[in-house]
Amino acid sequence: xxxxxxxxxxxxxxxxxxxxxxxxxxxxxxxxxxxxxxxxxxxxxxxxxxxxxxxxxxxxxxxxxxxxxxxxxxxxxxxxxxxxxxxxxxxxxxxxxxxxxxxxxxxxxxxxxxxxxxxxxxxxxxxxxxxxxxxxxxxxxxxxxxxxxxxxxxxxxxxxxxxxxxxxxxxxxxxxxxxxxxxxxxxxxxxxxxxxxxxxxxxxxxxxxxxxxxxxxxxxxxxxxxxxxxxxxxxxxxxxxxxxxxxxxxxxxxxxxxxxxxxxxxxxxxxxxxxxxxxxxxxxxxxxxxxxxxxxxxxxxxxxxxxxxxxxxxxxxxxxxxxxxxxxxxxxxxxxxxxxxxxxxxxxxxxxxxxxxxx
Amino acid sequence: xxxxxxxxxxxxxxxxxxxxxxxxxxxxxxxxxxxxxxxxxxxxxxxxxxxxxxxxxxxxxxxxxxxxxxxxxxxxxxxxxxxxxxxxxxxxxxxxxxxxxxxxxxxxxxxxxxxxxxxxxxxxxxxxxxxxxxxxxxxxxxxxxxxxxxxxxxxxxxxxxxxxxxxxxxxxxxxxxxxxxxxxxxxxxxxxxxxxxxxxxxxxxxxxxxxxxxxxxxxxxxxxxxxxxxxxxxxxxxxxxxxxxxxxxxxxxxxxxxxxxxxxxxxxxxxxxxxxxxxxxxxxxxxxxxxxxxxxxxxxxxxxxxxxxxxxxxxxxxxxxxxxxxxxxxxxxxxxxxxxxxxxxxxxxxxxxxxxxxx
Numbered sequence: 001x002x003x004x005x006x007x008x009x010x011x012x013x014x015x016x017x018x019x020x021x022x023x024x025x026x027x028x029x030x031x032x033x034x035x036x037x038x039x040x041x042x043x044x045x046x047x048x049x050x051x052x053x054x055x056x057x058x059x060x061x062x063x064x065x066x067x068x069x070x071x072x073x074x075x076x077x078x079x080x081x082x083x084x085x086x087x088x089x090x091x092x093x094x095x096x097x098x099x100x101x102x103x104x105x106x107x108x109x110x111x112x113x114x115x116x117x118x119x120x121x122x123x124x125x126x127x128x129x130x131x132x133x134x135x136x137x138x139x140x141x142x143x144x145x146x147x148x149x150x151x152x153x154x155x156x157x158x159x160x161x162x163x164x165x166x167x168x169x170x171x172x173x174x175x176x177x178x179x180x181x182x183x184x185x186x187x188x189x190x191x192x193x194x195x196x197x198x199x200x201x202x203x204x205x206x207x208x209x210x211x212x213x214x215x216x217x218x219x220x221x222x223x224x225x226x227x228x229x230x231x232x233x234x235x236x237x238x239x240x241x242x243x244x245x246x247x248x249x250x251x252x253x254x255x256x257x258x259x260x261x262x263x264x265x266x267x268x269x270x271x272x273x274x275x276x277x278x279x280x281x282x283x284x285x286x287x288x289x290x291x292x293x294x295x296x297x298x299x300x301x302x303x304x305x306x307x308x309x310x311x312x313x314x315x316x317x318x319x320x321x322x323x324x325x326x327x328x329x330x331x332x333x334x335x336x337x338x339x340x341x342x343x344x345x346x347x348x349x350x351x352x353x354x355x356x357x358x359x
Numbered sequence: 360x361x362x363x364x365x366x367x368x369x370x371x372x373x374x375x376x377x378x379x380x381x382x383x384x385x386x387x388x389x390x391x392x393x394x395x396x397x398x399x400x401x402x403x404x405x406x407x408x409x410x411x412x413x414x415x416x417x418x419x420x421x422x423x424x425x426x427x428x429x430x431x432x433x434x435x436x437x438x439x440x441x442x443x444x445x446x447x448x449x450x451x452x453x454x455x456x457x458x459x460x461x462x463x464x465x466x467x468x469x470x471x472x473x474x475x476x477x478x479x480x481x482x483x484x485x486x487x488x489x490x491x492x493x494x495x496x497x498x499x500x501x502x503x504x505x506x507x508x509x510x511x512x513x514x515x516x517x518x519x520x521x522x523x524x525x526x527x528x529x530x531x532x533x534x535x536x537x538x539x540x541x542x543x544x545x546x547x548x549x550x551x552x553x554x555x556x557x558x559x560x561x562x563x564x565x566x567x568x569x570x571x572x573x574x575x576x577x578x579x580x581x582x583x584x585x586x587x588x589x590x591x592x593x594x595x596x597x598x599x600x601x602x603x604x605x606x607x608x609x610x611x612x613x614x615x616x617x618x619x620x621x622x623x624x625x626x627x628x629x630x631x632x633x634x635x636x637x638x639x640x641x642x643x644x645x646x647x648x649x650x651x652x653x654x655x656x657x658x659x660x661x662x663x664x665x666x667x668x669x670x671x672x673x674x675x676x677x678x679x680x681x682x683x684x685x686x687x688x689x690x691x692x693x694x695x696x697x698x699x700x701x702x703x704x705x706x707x708x709x710x711x712x713x714x715x716x717x718x
Contacts, residue, residue: 072435079500079507111507114497114589138473141438148438148470150509230473 004214008133008153009225016133016157016217019210023051023121023160026094030055030119034090039078039105041065044097044123047166055094059085063101067254070100070139072148078108082116092117092155098124098171099131099258103146106137110152120154123163125175125209126259129182129216132157134224134237140253145245151229159217161210169296170257176201176295177240177259179216181266184288185239186219188340195287198294235345239335240265242321246332246358247301249320251310263297264304272349272357273336281339301358314358318351363573367492367512368584375492375516375576378569382410382519385453388478389414393449396441398464400424403456403482406525414453418444422460426613429459429498431507437467441475451476451514457483457530458490458617462505465496469511479513482522484534484568485618488541488575491516493583493596499612504604510588518576520569528655529616535560535654536599536618538575540625543647544598545578547699554646557653594704598694599624601680605691605717606660608679610669622656623663631708631716632695640698660717673717677710 003019017025030036038052038060045062052058061081063069082093095105095118102120109118122132138149164172183191190212194201200208220237227234243265248256270288273279289299298304305312321332336347349357362378376384389395397411397419404421411417420440422428441452454464454477461479468477481491497508523531542550549571553560559567579596586593602624607615629647632638648658657663664671680691695706708716 072431076431076500076507080502083500083502083506111509113506114495114508114510136473141435141442143439143442147442147472148435149473150470151473 004210006214006217006221008221010135010153010228012153014154014156016159016221018128018159018161018213018217020162020206021160022158023163024053025158026052026119026121027054029156030058030092030094034088034092035059035086036092036094037061037082037085037087038094038096039063039081039101039108040096041069041098041101044101044163048096048123048163051160051163052094052096058094063104065098065100067100067140070104072139075104075108075111075139078105079112082108082112087112087116089113089116092119094119094121095132095154096121096123098122098127102127102132103136103138103149106135106152106154107139107149110137110150115152117155118152120157122157122159124167124171125164125213126171126178128159128161128164128213129175130178130220132159133217133220135228145248145253153228159213161206161213164209165204170260172202172204173296174257174259177257177261177263177266177297179212180288180291180295180297181237181239181262182216182219184266184337184340185236185343186223186341187215190215190219191287191291191340194295195291198291202296233345236335236343238345239337239343240269242332242334243268243317246317246320247304247312250312250316251308255310256304256308260297260304263292264299264301267292267300268357269335270337272334272353273338275353275357276336276347276349278336278338278344278347280342284337284340314355317358318354321354363569365573365576365580367580369494369512369587371512373513373515375518375580377487377518377520377572377576379521379565380519381517382480382522383412384517385414385478385480386412388515389417389451389453393447393451394418394445395451395453396420396444396446397453397455398422398437398440398460398467399455400428400457400460403460403522407455407482407522410519410522411453411455417453422463424457424459426459426499429463431498434463434467434470434498437464438471441467441471446471446475448472448475451478453478453480454491454513455480455482457481457486461486461491462495462497462508465494465511465513466498466508469496469509474511476514477511479516481516481518483526483530484523484572485530485537487518487520487523487572488534489537489579491518492576492579494587504607504612512587518572520565520572523568524563529619531561531563532655533616533618536616536620536622536625536656538571539647539650539654539656540596540598540621541575541578543625543696543699544595544702545582545700546574549574549578550646550650550699553654554650557650561655592704595694595702597704598696598702599628601691601693602627602676605676605679606663606671609671609675610667614669615663615667619656619663622651623658623660626651626659627716628694629696631693631712632697634712634716635695635706635708637695637697637703637706639701643696643699673714676717677713680713
């Protein structure tokens, strides 16, 4: 199977390369540059270090896996490491891991000497279909997720689908939450593919996974190219996310995988859309419920609460949404759905409606 | 005396307003925006809080004065404060203080929710003539100054020269180091004005100070507009700074005021320029020495060592320059001088030459 190359037409365009074994391109990408270094996590290094080729010998820092590494203490440690590794303004930082490594390391690259290049090498489904593309980087504040960050586009993304073979089931499902979001948002054919091939997806069929990643990246690349700085249309990518952030915040960061929270967020977005009389395509709610079930994802808050033994009271959830970056202070806004591929952003929900949906 | 308005023609242009009482413009600037907040330091709040007008009642965080506040711990504290103050993406952060407040708070504004507006209200000569204009923001790493930062242009700069009246002599002199740099770099008339009016400058003559600030901002605004991201010409603004960073690093951050280190850096840059046969205008060295003396600034390393009781061995100084952002890893580059207003950047110095200059 050959690699697929997708161009992201941002101010400085770059390519996303998707397929089996594409990490082999890393060495040639780095050969021309100043001293480089690798940021990863200890799991990824244990499982996949050999895939880095000659770049295995670069200075490397492996942080602890998980959301706790996405804070200021680790950010400073990464920057100290870059300096100690003698990186300069012409250097490249390779980000080899999932969303935490990509977000944390992307921000470190944005800040180090006011900006060096990075190559995103995402190793999880979630990072391949979403977080490695588009240049959003961030760390968490104690009181909220992704609240300190920067837009910093990578120079290249190498999404090697071979790395997905070792992904724990829970992380695969988390990625699938974002996949369903992309389908709902902008690719009806992908939605149908998922409905048809859910078993093959869960069995990690290599060809199907590559197709899924490619279609998600196409949806995202097109939107990001039209609105790199998230002044308007890019907010569409936050479908399900205002709800998801409320869920993750109320449960405590890292308790519920991001994409799993997004999956439930999609259900809540459809419910809210229907309550507001916005949802035209009524069959979409049962279709979404069936697809989430087929992919092993919780379909609503009740299922989510049972699965993770968390309380998630409706007022806690509403509180967790207050600091969503997309809203004005204290007034979260939502992306709501009219039909498959027909989505509106910047919709406000009355507190009363919101609490009913979160019940 | 009326205010002077200088336009900085960056990608998103903004104005620098210079003069007595210009802080009165702050309230009208903020009236249209979402929740705003003020970052300052405890000295500035004690001396000048009343100048903020109605903005005195905004949520305010005052950090400890001095370089120790320019690190990751305080940066996170500022970001937590912005969130607790309910700021959102449309909010404005007012930076009311010297270089530390401007650099730290400018970076916080760049990062908060991936970027909010800031208004720079510099209260020191150094911040008015240099750091508040041009969008460079940063905090220090343990191993080096300004190594983590971002380019984030302010929406407006209000340089109220009335705030300079309370500046300690040492901070006034520190600002004058940057003033002499600007003159040497790009304004021969300013150089002559300083030679002629050094006594009036030190006596803080309001009209002369406003003229000095205005001329420095003009030099900087023109260069920044031509090279906002420091790919080339903007490096000229680092005249004296590679030496200064080595000095500050070797002495320990905050021991020697930045502009005082820059003043000595200018002398060393001229000496290095002469040693390399680059300096055409030979009279410039004695002119600079006389001007620095007239302004109460140390003219060379010997004077600096005596004044601050620091050792500053030549090998320590050279070591401190290794991580200068402008150079390749381990090889600092210098801005050297051919004559008044005739300056070259990206010059490398052989280790041997460097150690002689640092002797």
